[in-house]
Amino acid sequence: MQPEPSRYDRGLATMRAIFGPGIESALKGLAANSPDLARCLIEFPFGDIYPRPGLDLKTREMLTVAALTVLGYPQAELKDHIRGALNVGCTRDEILEIILQMAVYAGFPAALEAVKTAASVFGEKQQSANDPS
Amino acid sequence: MQPEPSRYDRGLATMRAIFGPGIESALKGLAANSPDLARCLIEFPFGDIYPRPGLDLKTREMLTVAALTVLGYPQAELKDHIRGALNVGCTRDEILEIILQMAVYAGFPAALEAVKTAASVFGEKQQSANDPS
Amino acid sequence: MQPEPSRYDRGLATMRAIFGPGIESALKGLAANSPDLARCLIEFPFGDIYPRPGLDLKTREMLTVAALTVLGYPQAELKDHIRGALNVGCTRDEILEIILQMAVYAGFPAALEAVKTAASVFGEKQQSANDPS
Amino acid sequence: MQPEPSRYDRGLATMRAIFGPGIESALKGLAANSPDLARCLIEFPFGDIYPRPGLDLKTREMLTVAALTVLGYPQAELKDHIRGALNVGCTRDEILEIILQMAVYAGFPAALEAVKTAASVFGEKQQSANDPS
């Protein structure tokens, strides 16, 4: 019988599932600046909240895209979560639809900023899809 | 062959589907104060955005509950949309789960305020469910 | 030759011009809680900024109604400034038009909250206009 | 007798009046990323709201500069609207005066960020005014 994984291990596994294996080096960068924030981020949002059974990962990522669009300032986090949303099954059209709806609740500037961020993620994916290597 | 419904008619139908028939008197109240805002509200969010096929009504209401929780100040609108979310198929547990996740993105005060608002809606529904009349 | 009025005196005069003579008792209430905030409020916004010649008082009040609508949480301050805007020459229609435009920049919840506040001010004025005494 | 222009045509004409003919290529860029947000932006804010007779274009642009200064994060939109405000008759001094007043309502960081954005617009206009070609 296996022991229950720690909050940290569960959080890291969830982050890998959402953001892909590249998350490890991003977390190393964060941990170099604030090891405590890195640990809290892994353990609380991704160890405690995201793995809860009440909502599936795709729905959670959609809600997070909405939340970050509304906040407006965290475009770097929005970029990560748009990548994450695509990884867990959102389509580009769904992401653009979420952003469009947020124009109603946080105004057009919020939606305009988020669309630019979404486009930069989509462009990057396009590039790598076209990459012949 | 039927003509396409106007933005206004489509918006009103969508609002009825989400908020129930009580919405008419709420809209009358709003229209008494600002007929133009009432018309814009019916036509743009509920006539143009919500009926779009890209996301179903239940998902839209979940995103709106997330957005209003993050904004924090519009508890009256959050109350209406929690009622709406329940009407279009969200469970209470899903609503509480959305609010819990928003603690990650907008902090605990946002989640605490939203839970109080959710509880007031749930209490009211409980009451009317228990109502012998 | 008269000496230049102090920042405090100029601020108080500006507040009287905008909010009417009732402002004195409101300021006494604030000063009882925080005399320093009361003094800063009189001297900086209303002593230094509002009397500057670059914009007239009516325009300044319109900008403030826009700002407070966007912020969303300060409905008490918005109420005061809607009264102030009416006192310095804004019409009710102009105030509702400002609020409507803010739906574009801060979303519909911001506009809906502000319209309720505007209606409560208009109602109160109506009442006193109808008052036979 | 001419038919009434569509919301789209009226919106595009209003955007041209505010932002100048360069707006078409900006809108093409947006439409490449999200054709629906581009359409909504043209039709709702600029087709429905801005052309309303209740406030003139100059006043509307002043209110929008105030709103975007208060929000703080949408400096790209603020840049566009400062250009727009100048195009429809605002002076540089009026724009700086609006930003200064917003220090009262959204704090000094909001005003400091907006002044940097305003300065970058003014610098660019200066440049093109000096341009011998």
Added chain:
Amino acid sequence: MQPEPSRYDRGLATMRAIFGPGIESALKGLAANSPDLARCLIEFPFGDIYPRPGLDLKTREMLTVAALTVLGYPQAELKDHIRGALNVGCTRDEILEIILQMAVYAGFPAALEAVKTAASVFGEKQQSANDPS
């Protein structure tokens, strides 16, 4: 040798130290509405963050009063934390000084709202100090 207390126990002890014994019934109220948010609140902010040695409780409460003043909408949480700040050694003058400083960073409406909330806490303490029972 005593085992290390759980995050939950440590959080509850920290909350008692800050908010006094009355916190238990407040937490029961919250847990009746959302047991998961209640558990997260106890475990993460008060179990993980506040007991860390990097800042003492009085400094933490001062920072939280600043944060809640800036956010503006969570006056209920601000009320609790002003009570908490007084309990862990802040003076009334220090609380008013924090709020005054926040006028610089979040504008006067934020400070005005927070002063009203502070005054309501101070009044309540006054009352109970005067209470002959």
Added chain:
Amino acid sequence: MQPEPSRYDRGLATMRAIFGPGIESALKGLAANSPDLARCLIEFPFGDIYPRPGLDLKTREMLTVAALTVLGYPQAELKDHIRGALNVGCTRDEILEIILQMAVYAGFPAALEAVKTAASVFGEKQQSANDPS
């Protein structure tokens, strides 16, 4: 007997004490864009508020780091105040601890953005400490 320094002189002295002598050229840059905002910034926050005896400069800088982390958008101002906080006696660990605590009140995106800004300040100080010249 010396006359009391003017608000302007007191503000400039306070800014030098917090930000170091480099502040003069930053203020010249601001004054070139908006002389009135520069004067207000010197006189009100740094002439009137910061020199008040109610809180020491180190505590004030800590509160400001908290406030700017919560606001999220003003990373340029946060950078200046993290430098200022270090100058008046805050340690790097205290700054990171403040930012970590703000994850509770404004969410993880606010903390993640602020940690990046703090790291950029710490890196620059490191560099100049290592500088052999």
